[in-house]
Structure formats: structure tokens, C-alpha cells
Amino acid sequence: MKLLNRLARLFRRRNIDDDLREEMESHLQMRAELNARSGMTPEDAQREALKQFGNRALIHEDTRRIYISAFWEQLIQDARYAFRSFRRTPGFTLTSICALALGIGSTTAVFSVVDRILFRSLPYPHEDRLVSAGVTAPLDTNEFLLAADLRDWQAADTPFESLGSFVIGGSPGGAGCDLTENSPVRMSCAFVDWTFLPTLGVEPLLGRNFTREEDRPNALRVAILSYSLWQSRFGADPNIVGRAISVDTKPVTVVGVLPAMFEMPTLGQDDILFPQALDPASLAHPQTGPSLRVFGRLKPGISIPQTAAAMEPLFQQSLQWVPAAFRNEVKLRIRSLRDRQIQDARTASWVLFGAVITVLLIACANITNLLIARGATRAREFAMRTALGAGRIRLVRQMLTETLLLSFGGAVAGAILAWCLLYVFATAAPAGVPRLAQATLDGRVLLFTIVISLLSSAVFGLGPAFFIPNGATRSAGIGSAATRLRHILVSVQIAASLILLSAAGLLIQTFWNFQKIPLGMQTENLVIGSMVLGQRYTPTPARLSFFRELEEQLPQIHGMISYAIADSVPLLPGGNPFRLLAGIEVQGRPRFAEGTGGNVSFRSVTEQYFSTLGIPVLHGRSFEPADRTTNPSVVIVSETLARRLFNDEDPLGKQMRWNADDPWRTVVGVVGGVKNNPLLSGPDDPEFYVPRPGGAARRVSVVIRTSASASTMANSIRSAVAAVDPALPVTVETMNAYVRRLSDRPRFTAMLLAFFSSAAVLLAGVGLFGVIAFLVARRTQEIGLRMALGATSGSIVVLVLSHTMRWTLFGIVLGLAGAFFVSRSLQNLLFQVSEHDLPTFAITVVGLGAMAVVAAWIPSRRASRIDPMEALRQD
Amino acid sequence: MPDSLQGTLDLLILKTLQAEPNHGFGIALHIQNVSEGLLRVEEGSLYPALHRLARSKLISASWKVTENGRRARYYRLTPAGHKQLEKAAENWADLSKGVAKILRFA
Numbered sequence: 001m002k003l004l005n006r007l008a009r010l011f012r013r014r015n016i017d018d019d020l021r022e023e024m025e026s027h028l029q030m031r032a033e034l035n036a037r038s039g040m041t042p043e044d045a046q047r048e049a050l051k052q053f054g055n056r057a058l059i060h061e062d063t064r065r066i067y068i069s070a071f072w073e074q075l076i077q078d079a080r081y082a083f084r085s086f087r088r089t090p091g092f093t094l095t096s097i098c099a100l101a102l103g104i105g106s107t108t109a110v111f112s113v114v115d116r117i118l119f120r121s122l123p124y125p126h127e128d129r130l131v132s133a134g135v136t137a138p139l140d141t142n143e144f145l146l147a148a149d150l151r152d153w154q155a156a157d158t159p160f161e162s163l164g165s166f167v168i169g170g171s172p173g174g175a176g177c178d179l180t181e182n183s184p185v186r187m188s189c190a191f192v193d194w195t196f197l198p199t200l201g202v203e204p205l206l207g208r209n210f211t212r213e214e215d216r217p218n219a220l221r222v223a224i225l226s227y228s229l230w231q232s233r234f235g236a237d238p239n240i241v242g243r244a245i246s247v248d249t250k251p252v253t254v255v256g257v258l259p260a261m262f263e264m265p266t267l268g269q270d271d272i273l274f275p276q277a278l279d280p281a282s283l284a285h286p287q288t289g290p291s292l293r294v295f296g297r298l299k300p301g302i303s304i305p306q307t308a309a310a311m312e313p314l315f316q317q318s319l320q321w322v323p324a325a326f327r328n329e330v331k332l333r334i335r336s337l338r339d340r341q342i343q344d345a346r347t348a349s350w351v352l353f354g355a356v357i358t359v360l361l362i363a364c365a366n367i368t369n370l371l372i373a374r375g376a377t378r379a380r381e382f383a384m385r386t387a388l389g390a391g392r393i394r395l396v397r398q399m400l401t402e403t404l405l406l407s408f409g410g411a412v413a414g415a416i417l418a419w420c421l422l423y424v425f426a427t428a429a430p431a432g433v434p435r436l437a438q439a440t441l442d443g444r445v446l447l448f449t450i451v452i453s454l455l456s457s458a459v460f461g462l463g464p465a466f467f468i469p470n471g472a473t474r475s476a477g478i479g480s481a482a483t484r485l486r487h488i489l490v491s492v493q494i495a496a497s498l499i500l501l502s503a504a505g506l507l508i509q510t511f512w513n514f515q516k517i518p519l520g521m522q523t524e525n526l527v528i529g530s531m532v533l534g535q536r537y538t539p540t541p542a543r544l545s546f547f548r549e550l551e552e553q554l555p556q557i558h559g560m561i562s563y564a565i566a567d568s569v570p571l572l573p574g575g576n577p578f579r580l581l582a583g584i585e586v587q588g589r590p591r592f593a594e595g596t597g598g599n600v601s602f603r604s605v606t607e608q609y610f611s612t613l614g615i616p617v618l619h620g621r622s623f624e625p626a627d628r629t630t631n632p633s634v635v636i637v638s639e640t641l642a643r644r645l646f647n648d649e650d651p652l653g654k655q656m657r658w659n660a661d662d663p664w665r666t667v668v669g670v671v672g673g674v675k676n677n678p679l680l681s682g683p684d685d686p687e688f689y690v691p692r693p694g695g696a697a698r699r700v701s702v703v704i705r706t707s708a709s710a711s712t713m714a715n716s717i718r719s720a721v722a723a724v725d726p727a728l729p730v731t732v733e734t735m736n737a738y739v740r741r742l743s744d745r746p747r748f749t750a751m752l753l754a755f756f757s758s759a760a761v762l763l764a765g766v767g768l769f770g771v772i773a774f775l776v777a778r779r780t781q782e783i784g785l786r787m788a789l790g791a792t793s794g795s796i797v798v799l800v801l802s803h804t805m806r807w808t809l810f811g812i813v814l815g816l817a818g819a820f821f822v823s824r825s826l827q828n829l830l831f832q833v834s835e836h837d838l839p840t841f842a843i844t845v846v847g848l849g850a851m852a853v854v855a856a857w858i859p860s861r862r863a864s865r866i867d868p869m870e871a872l873r874q875d
Numbered sequence: 876m877p878d879s880l881q882g883t884l885d886l887l888i889l890k891t892l893q894a895e896p897n898h899g900f901g902i903a904l905h906i907q908n909v910s911e912g913l914l915r916v917e918e919g920s921l922y923p924a925l926h927r928l929a930r931s932k933l934i935s936a937s938w939k940v941t942e943n944g945r946r947a948r949y950y951r952l953t954p955a956g957h958k959q960l961e962k963a964a965e966n967w968a969d970l971s972k973g974v975a976k977i978l979r980f981a
Contacts, residue, residue, distance in 0.1 A: 027900040030945065054919050
């Protein structure tokens with residue numbers, strides 16, 4: 001109540017000023033009146049009154065000061081006092097602010113990233129009712145739904161208010177999507193149904209959504225542009241709606257522009273939306289139509305488990321179209337949109353957030369320690385102030401003001417640090433960390449900074465305040481309870497840094513393991529150009545002639561050692577086609593009885609593919625030009641596939657096929673295994689190869705082994721492709737760049753944790769150093785006495801070190817116990833390393849022990865140099 | 876011994892207001908007249924003192940119109956003010972008695 005009054009008065013100041021002004025004015029007038037009555041002229045009376053009154057502004061100021069409450073006055077006094085004492089002890093001030101800045105800065109930076117992932121609501125109205133729905137199968141790590149099944153879902157009475165979808169992998173026909181105006185550019189297109197945007201609750205910024213009629217086959221071609229495409233390619237033209245643009249050389253009418261805030265529910269970046277326009281006739285089982293990503297808006301008040309239960313009958317119904325052998329491996333999955341978006345980032349986010357909170361707590365512990373030590377050296381000052389009449393509350397208040405000022409300083413420095421860290425995150429982070437690009441220090445994050453700095457000042461400020469000597473102990477200085485608290489704090493700091501350090505160690509090993517994965521090919525000096533043949537190449541002869549012309553261009557490239565053309569290349573984004581092992585037939589052998597047997601990759605390649613990529617041919621031969629018939633009948637299998645299909649028998653000459661209508665193919669060679677995607681595939685990655693051109697797929701990758709630099713080669717590849725089709729966009733990258741991208745995620749996590757744990761160890765070391773140094777200073781007399789009685793300086797060093805080690809060991813034991821539990825939650829971030837990896841823990845313990853010895857070494861050296869005579873003479 | 880100068884002014888103000896509510900100018904005039912010109916209250920001290928007393932709820936203030944039809948801020952004693960006046964008057968009596976004795980002794 002009192003505080004409210006005080007606040008109210010701050011706002012009422014204008015009233016007080018007005019009152020006062022009027023009061024003084026009426027005083028003057030009355031005086032003037034009196035003067036006039038005694039015979040003065042009105043002017044003289046006025047002048048005399050003014051003269052007598054004196055300096056009005058000064059009186060005003062003096063009177064107003066009455067209303068500045070004692071509260072603010074004391075606060076200002078305390079703050080001024082605190083500043084003076086900070087200036088007297090710059091070492092303390094700087095250390096505390098640096099520690100706090102480190103803690104608050106890293107917490108803020110990480111919060112700004114994980115906030116988007118874990119806490120902040122998604123940019124859709126009522127996003128809590130949005131789910132991603134579908135089935136999971138070994139083909140895909142994410143849930144999907146066949147178009148035919150979606151039609152069934154939409155027709156039935158379900159817990160969904162509405163359902164929307166887009167086609168997986170771009171267009172239903174598998175065509176590319178190029179903007180063919182002026183300078184052609186490859187775009188990323190999404191084919192959505194007309195309920196897609198309404199389900200998400202998104203209204204176009206300009207224009208409108210697709211109509212039901214436009215989402216039918218053979219309708220007029222229409223499109224909705226993304227905000228960024230509208231800005232970058234069409235100069236934010238306000239009249240874009242209704243205009244025709246050229247996509248794959250065909251006119252398309254723009255009907256809308258998406259808002260800037262719009263994002264695809266899978267967080268993909270799409271430039272343009274087209275209607276799916278699926279033919280209803282093609283969507284009757286057993287014809288399934290394309291695979292879709294499906295998103296649903298639940299009716300209000302219905303939970304996800306309820307929805308899953310309600311969808312079970314429909315799911316069972318659709319299962320009957322799945323071959324019996326695979327049914328066990330197909331599951332229904334409905335999960336919140338947020339879970340779909342962040343995928344496996346949840347664990348990493350919590351780990352990082354936990355790590356920075358730990359760093360912050362260690363920093364707070366450090367400052368508590370420093371403040372307690374400071375409290376001891378200030379015992380006399382406090383005793384004096386108590387003697388002069390300062391109450392205990394007043395002293396506590398003084399301490400709290402100081403800690404608040406410190407944490408304010410820490411928060412400002414921390415915000416600057418956070419800004420820098422965020423910049424580093426953004427540049428160092430791999431692609432695919434959800435929402436990292438959006439992370440900024442906005443109001444919400446800064447509010448978080450302020451709250452944590454206030455909380456931390458409460459944490460580190462109240463402890464020392466508790467140890468302000470009261471009247472009874474004012475001469476005694478720091479008590480033994482405070483000393484014990486300080487030791488416990490140091491032990492806890494060591495324990496916490498051990499936990500962080502071991503987690504960092506495990507993640508660094510994970511990163512190394514990723515780097516050491518044998519990929520089965522020689523990745524040096526390989527340059528890859530990738531392109532997708534667009535709509536114009538729909539007739540197969542067009543693709544074949546493109547292929548032929550490209551093959552004439554490539555041998556002319558200067559600096560090329562060898563080249564190959566394939567429909568896909570290992571490690572490239574976009575993956576490669578695959579079959580289920582169970583779908584492959586071997587002549588004279590029954591089919592697999594049960595299960596899918598997992599995925600088998602396949603690709604069509606030219607003759608020099610294996611030699612160019614450095615994949616060894618183990619048995620038999622590579623492809624030969626003669627294999628390039630329009631009806632090829634040969635196949636090459638990888639070592640692991642050979643073992644799976646033929647066990648120990650000689651695979652050469654065996655016959656296999658993967659479509660019942662196809663002719664049998666003869667195995668002519670066995671090659672070494674290659675990792676297509678080490679992050680997804682298991683330890684072996686079975687694969688088979690067919691000769692190109694074969695089916696002449698739309699995706700084309702040119703692989704070149706070269707002695708020239710990557711950039712020259714990039715230009716050569718581009719001009720070779722341009723010589724065939726100047727309108728075709730090409731992506732060129734070295735194989736090693738793709739290899740590096742593999743370990744991007746683990747590198748990033750390991751790097752961050754390594755940074756935070758080093759910060760933790762540094763802080764713990766400083767804390768330990770502070771405590772030991774303080775202890776040595778306090779025990780100067782005792783040490784002097786010991787030396788006078790014959791202790792050598794060596795034995796004094798041992799004395800101090802053994803004291804240090806006692807508390808360090810306590811911390812290490814505590815930390816090991818904690819790390820044992822914490823590392824369990826790291827499990828799914830680790831790769832080929834046990835979460836209880838003994839060497840990691842051993843190295844961590846040894847490292848921390850060494851840190852403790854170093855931190856204690858300087859104070860112990862100082863102790864050993866104490867001159868007994870001087871020490872004993874101290875007061 | 877309380878802060879005697881400030882205490883004295885407070886005492887004079889409270890005493891003046893005991894008779895009847897008055898405005899700042901009236902208080903200053905009253906003190907000057909009753910003390911037959913011996914005491915003159917500076918405006919620079921009067922107004923801070925009035926507002927301080929009002930702030931500590933010993934007197935209350937309200938805007939009224941004077942006999943001459945002028946708006947003025949009138950102060951009146953609160954019950955707490957009455958009590959404080961008694962105490963302050965007593966203290967003053969003691970103080971002046973003590974001072975007088977010392978002066979006589981010298």
C-alpha cells in the first residue's frame with residue numbers, strides 16, 4: 001500500500017508543483033495588497049512584495065524536496081555508496097561483472113535460440129490445435145499419408161476440424177520447378193491442396209487462397225507467391241495479383257502473396273505454392289496417388305491421444321492395402337506440430353539450456369564467494385556503521401543494493417556478450433537447426449535477461465547478507481559457518497563443471513566418430529554438379545538427348561581426370577531412390593516371408609562411376625559401354641547386398657529383379673559398400689547399380705575427379721551445362737563440403753558445450769583460487785607460527801594443497817555422481833560412444849584435479865614465503 | 876536536544892494554527908505581529924516547514940477563499956498536530972528554562 005502511494009505520488013508531482021506555485025502566488029498578492037493599503041503605488045507594492053519573498057525557484061525546489069521520499073533518498077545514498085566502494089575494489093568489481101556477464105550472456109544467447117524451439121508459440125492462430133498426422137514406415141523418418149487415404153480421412157467424421165496437405169518432394173509428377181523469366185532460377189515449389197492454408201489459419205497478404213475449383217485437374221494454372229519471392233523477383237509489385245508469370249516456360253496466374261511471417265509447417269523454404277490438382281479418379285484404392293505431408297486442425301478440446309484413438313479404425317482400414325508382410329512396420333502417428341518441427345532438437349536444446357543455467361549458477365556461486373570474502377574484510381566497516389546507528393535491515397539493504405548494481409552491470413555486459421554469441425551461433429551453426437535464423441535479442445529475450453539477472457542477484461546477494469556480523473559478533477569478522485559455506489560452494493562449482501566437462505567430452509567424441517565414419521569412397525578432389533530436368537524434359541527422348549549432349553561436353557573440361565553421370569550421388573541432400581529388400585526377387589529363390597528387410601538404395605550410373613568416386617570393384621567388372629542398351633540386363637551389387645541376397649554363394653552370374661514385370665538382370669560385379677547417409681542408415685547400406693541412361697531420370701549429377709581447383713571446375717561444369725541448356729540452373733559443390741556437412745550438427749553441439757564447460761571450469765578455478773587465497777591470508781599468523789616452529793616452506797605448500805584437494809575431491813565425487821545421471825539424458829545425441837565412457841570421465845577428473853592444483857598453487861606459494869617474524873607481529 | 880531552530884519554527888507554526896486555520900501569509904503575518912516584530916519568518920523557511928508538517932500529517936491543507944475573495948491554501952491542526960504542539964511547547968519551556976538558568980549562572 002505504501003509503495004502504491006509512493007508510486008502515485010511520483011505521478012502526482014505535477015499537482016504538488018501546481019499547488020505550490022499557486023500558494024506562493026497568493027502569498028505574494030496578499031503581501032502586495034497589504035503594502036498597497038499602507039500607501040504604496042500598485043507597482044511599488046508588487047515590487048516590494050517580490051523583493052521580500054526572495055528566490056521563488058529556490059523556495060519551490062526546497063519545498064518540493066520534502067516530497068521525495070526517504071525510500072528514494074536512501075536508495076540513491078546506497079547506490080552512491082556502492083559505487084564508491086566498487087571503485088575502491090576494482091578487482092572484485094571487474095571479476096564479478098565478468099563472471100556475471102559470462103553467465104547471463106551465455107544464458108541469454110542460448111535462451112534466444114531455444115525459446116523459438118521450445119517455448120515460443122508458432123506463427124499460426126490456435127497453434128496448440130495443429131498436428132502433423134500420418135503413418136510411419138521404414139521408407140521415411142517422418143509421418144506421411146497416401147493421397148487416397150487422406151481422401152478417406154476427409155470424407156469420414158474425425159476429430160479434425162480440417163485437414164491440409166502438401167506433396168512430398170515437390171510436384172506430384174516429380175518435375176522440377178524453375179522460374180523461366182529473364183534469368184532463370186530454380187525454385188522450391190510446394191503443391192498444396194485448397195484446404196492447406198485455411199487449416200493453418202493463414203490468410204494471404206494479397207489476393208486470396210486457391211478455390212476448390214482451382215485444385216482440380218486441368219484447371220487454369222494458378223500460384224501463390226512467398227513473400228520473399230514477391231520481394232526479390234517482383235519488386236514487391238502491389239499489382240502482382242492477376243499477373244501471369246512463367247514457370248517451366250508455361251504461364252501461371254498469380255492469385256495471392258503469402259504474409260512475410262508465413263512458414264511451411266515443416267519449416268522448409270518454399271518460394272511458390274501450386275494447387276495439387278490431383279485427379280479424384282486416380283485416388284481410388286489400390287491406386288494411391290502421391291505421398292503427402294498432412295496437417296490437421298483438431299476440434300477444440302480434443303487431445304492428441306483421443307485423436308489417435310479415434311483415427312485407429314480408419315488406419316486399420318487403410319492397412320488392408322498394405323502388403324501383409326509389411327503391415328507390422330506401418331504405424332499411425334499423430335503428434336503436435338511443434339514436435340514435428342523440432343524433431344531431435346529437443347534434447348539438444350534442453351542440454352544446452354541446462355548447460356548455460358549451470359554456468360550461470362557457477363558464476364553466482366563465485367560472486368557469493370567473493371561477497372562473503374568481501375564481507376569479512378568489511379567487518380570493521382559494518383561494525384562501525386552499526387555503532388553509528390545503522391540498523392541490521394539498513395545494512396542488508398545496502399548489501400542488496402550493491403548486488404543489484406552488480407547484476408545490472410552484469411546484465412548489460414551480458415546482453416552485449418549474448419549479441420556476439422548469437423552472431424557466432426548463426427555463422428557457425430549447421431543448416432537444419434530449427435529456427436536458428438530467427439533468433440534475435442528481442443523484448444521477450446531481454447525481459448528474460450532482466451529476470452535472470454534479478455534472480456541471480458537474489459541468489460548471490462542474500463547469502464552474504466545473512467553473514468553480516470550482528471551486534472554480538474561485530475568484532476569477530478567472518479564466522480566458521482561462512483567459511484564452510486564457501487568451501488561447499490567451491491565443491492559444488494567443481495561438481496557442476498565436471499558434469500559439463502564430461503558432457504562436452506562425450507559430444508566431442510561423438511563429433512570425432514562422425515568424422516571417422518568410413519564412407520567407402522575417396523572424397524578428395526571430387527566436384528559435383530547437380531541439376532533437375534524440368535517440365536520441358538517430360539518426354540523421355542528429350543532427356544536422352546540432353547544426356548547425350550552433356551556427355552559430349554564433359555570430356556572437353558580442362559583439368560578433368562575422370563567423370564561420371566548418375567541420377568544421385570551419396571551424401572547429397574535429397575537422398576536417392578531405394579527399394580525394400582523384400583521387394584527384390586532372386587531367381588530360383590522364394591521371396592522374403594516377413595517384414596520389409598529394410599531399404600536398399602539404387603542408382604543408375606555411367607561406366608566410370610566407380611573409378612571416379614574411388615569405389616573398389618571387388619569381384620567381376622564395372623559397367624561397359626555395351627551395357628547401355630535400351631533394354632539393359634546387367635546389375636552391379638554392393639558387398640553388403642550381395643551377402644544379404646546370396647549369403648556365401650558367388651553372386652556373379654546370379655539373376656535378380658525388383659519389378660515382377662521386368663526381365664531378370666544378371667549380376668556382373670560386386671563393389672564396395674558406400675554410406676549414402678550415415679546419419680540415417682544403419683551400419684551397412686545395401687545398394688545396387690544399373691547402367692545409365694536406363695530410365696533417364698530427371699535428376700542428374702555430374703561427378704568429376706579433378707586436379708584443378710574447385711572454383712575453376714565449378715565454372716567449367718556450369719559452362720558445359722549451359723552449352724547444352726542455358727536455362728538450366730546447376731548447383732556445384734565439392735564432395736568434401738558434403739562430407740563436412742555430415743558432422744555439422746555434432747560439431748556445433750560439441751563446440752557450444754565445450755565453450756560453456758570451459759567457461760564453467762574457468763569460473764570454478766577462479767572461485768577456488770579466491771577461497772584458497774583468502775584462507776591463506778586469514779591463516780598468516782598460524783602459518784607464521786608453524787614456520788617459526790620449524791615447518792619448511794615445502795610442508796606449508798603441502799598443507800595448503802592438501803586442504804584444497806580435500807574440497808576438490810569432494811566436488812569431484814559429487815560431480816561424478818551427477819554426471820552419471822546427466823549423461824543418460826545425452827544418450828540420443830551420442831554416436832558410437834557409451835554415455836558412461838570411462839576414458840572421458842577419467843580425463844575430465846584428471847583435468848579438473850590439475851585445474852585445482854594450479855588454482856591453489858599461487859596462494860600456497862605465497863603461504864610458503866611468509867616471514868614468520870612479520871606474521872607473528874601482525875595485530 | 877532536538878534540532879532546535881527547525882523545531883522552533885514548527886512550534887511557532889503549530890501554535891499559530893491552534894487558534895484558527897490560516898494560510899502561509901497569514902501565519903507569517905501573525906507571528907510577526909504577535910511577537911511585535913521581534914520574530915520574522917522567512918518565506919524560504921516557512922514553505923518547506925509547512926509542507927514538511929503537512930507531509931508528517933501534523934497539519935492538513937485545503938484550498939479556500941479568503942475574506943478578500945482570494946484563493947489561498949489554508950492549514951489546520953490535525954489531532955496529531957495538537958498532541959505534537961503540547962509536547963513541543965513543553966520541550967520548549969524546559970529548554971528555555973534551562974538556557975535561562977545557564978545564562979543567569981554565567
